[in-house]
Amino acid sequence: MENENVSKIKEAILRNNEVFDALAELYKVFGDGTxxxxxxxxxxxxxxxxxxxxxxxxxxxxxxxQLRVLKTSSLVKSRRSGKxxxxxxxxxxxxxxxDCGMEHIVE
Amino acid sequence: MENENVSKIKEAILRNNEVFDALAELYKVFGDGTxxxxxxxxxxxxxxxxxxxxxxxxxxxxxxxQLRVLKTSSLVKSRRSGKxxxxxxxxxxxxxxxDCGMEHIVE
DNA sequence: AATTTATATGAATATTTGTTCATACATTCA
DNA sequence: TGAATGTATGAACAAATATTCATATAAATT
Numbered sequence: 001m002e003n004e005n006v007s008k009i010k011e012a013i014l015r016n017n018e019v020f021d022a023l024a025e026l027y028k029v030f031g032d033g034t035x036x037x038x039x040x041x042x043x044x045x046x047x048x049x050x051x052x053x054x055x056x057x058x059x060x061x062x063x064x065x066q067l068r069v070l071k072t073s074s075l076v077k078s079r080r081s082g083k084x085x086x087x088x089x090x091x092x093x094x095x096x097x098x099d100c101g102m103e104h105i106v107e
Numbered sequence: 108m109e110n111e112n113v114s115k116i117k118e119a120i121l122r123n124n125e126v127f128d129a130l131a132e133l134y135k136v137f138g139d140g141t142x143x144x145x146x147x148x149x150x151x152x153x154x155x156x157x158x159x160x161x162x163x164x165x166x167x168x169x170x171x172x173q174l175r176v177l178k179t180s181s182l183v184k185s186r187r188s189g190k191x192x193x194x195x196x197x198x199x200x201x202x203x204x205x206d207c208g209m210e211h212i213v214e
Numbered sequence: 215a216a217t218t219t220a221t222a223t224g225a226a227t228a229t230t231t232g233t234t235c236a237t238a239c240a241t242t243c244a
Numbered sequence: 245t246g247a248a249t250g251t252a253t254g255a256a257c258a259a260a261t262a263t264t265c266a267t268a269t270a271a272a273t274t
Contacts, residue, residue, distance in 0.1 A: 017140075020147060022212050023205070024140040031135030032262075036127045049221060062263055064222055083220045083271050093211040098130070100207040104200040105129050139232075156251060169233055171252055190241050190250045 029073045030097065034058060035066050042076060043095060046088035136180045137204065141165060142173050149183060150202060153195035 030036060037056050041047060049067065053060045067087055070076040075094050078087045089095065136142060144163050148154060156174065160167045174194055177183040184197045196202065 016147075017144075019209075019212065020143045021140050023208050024138055024143045026208050026211060027134045027143070028138030031131055031138040033124075033128050033131040034262080036131045036134070037124075040123075040127060050219095059264070060221075061223085061265080065262075068222080080271090083218095085221060097207050097211060100204050101130050101133050102126075104133060104204060105126065141232080157249095166234070167251075168235080168253085172232075175252080187241090190248095192251060 026073065029069060029075060030101070032066070034062065035070060036098075038063065038066060038070065039075065039089070039094060039098060042087060042089050043098065046086050048081070048084040048086050050084070052087070133180065136176060136182060137208070139173070141169065142177060143205075145170065145173060145177065146182065146196070146201060146205060149194060149196050150205065153193050155188070155191040155193050157191065159194070 030039070034056075037058075038052055041052055041055055047055065049060060049063055052058075052067075053063045056063070067076065067078070071078065074090050076087050077090045078085050080086075137146075141163075144165075145159055148159055148162055154162065156167060156170055159165075159174075160170045163170070174183065174185070178185060181197050182201050183194050185192050185194045187193075
């Protein structure tokens with residue numbers, strides 16, 4: 001019965017660790033200037049890759065690479081329109097997380 | 108007068124970039140499993156270095172290094188009590204940011 | 215079909231970053 | 245004062261990551 005408790009505790013820790021890792025992974029995505037700029041740009045309106053690239057003055061390649069990261073993390077979504085790909089925020093959580101961080105910065 | 112506008116725009120971008128960088132720097136700190144674990148541990152109660160080290164099963168040195176990062180970012184504060192240093196969350200923003208990320212994870 | 219425009223991607227490189235190990239610093243206690 | 249305990253820190257190494265460059269893929273237009 002002690003063993004049972006011990007294993008329960010270990011499971012709990014394991015579960016927590018998974019949550020912690022997920023949290024860290026999420027924040028890691030926000031932890032890059034280029035990606036934060038892209039996300040903030042998309043906060044204002046959806047944009048295609050060229051527009052993001054020009055607006056933020058970042059290489060098209062760099063933008064594409066980072067959009068891939070953002071999409072993999074489910075922070076942005078995309079749809080095709082002819083030759084261009086239009087990107088937008090995946091949901092309101094993204095805005096919420098940005099705002100949350102902003103509040104800490106302005107102190 | 109056009110020049111004036113241009114420089115205003117440039118200033119605006121510059122200001123924004125600084126904000127973006129600050130945001131990214133903040134999230135970068137949250138973007139590590141060890142640091143998230145430490146912060147979450149301190150969410151429950153203040154702890155000294157040894158306690159954190161044992162609780163999370165992380166080397167004392169690694170904990171100290173990360174506590175330094177967390178303190179530099181004003182996410183934790185510390186006070187001395189005899190031979191030990193007691194660490195706690197710097198303010199409620201930390202809790203808010205963690206909760207904000209959690210909400211996105213649980214989807 | 216060939217060309218042009220928009221985007222994605224792989225490889226290479228440089229930089230950043232986290233941990234470990236050894237050791238220094240600080241405080242208490244004998 | 246010397247020993248013991250708790251914490252901090254520097255150097256070194258390994259791993260992760262962002263950008264660039266070249267090129268591939270995809271859609272539209274002629």
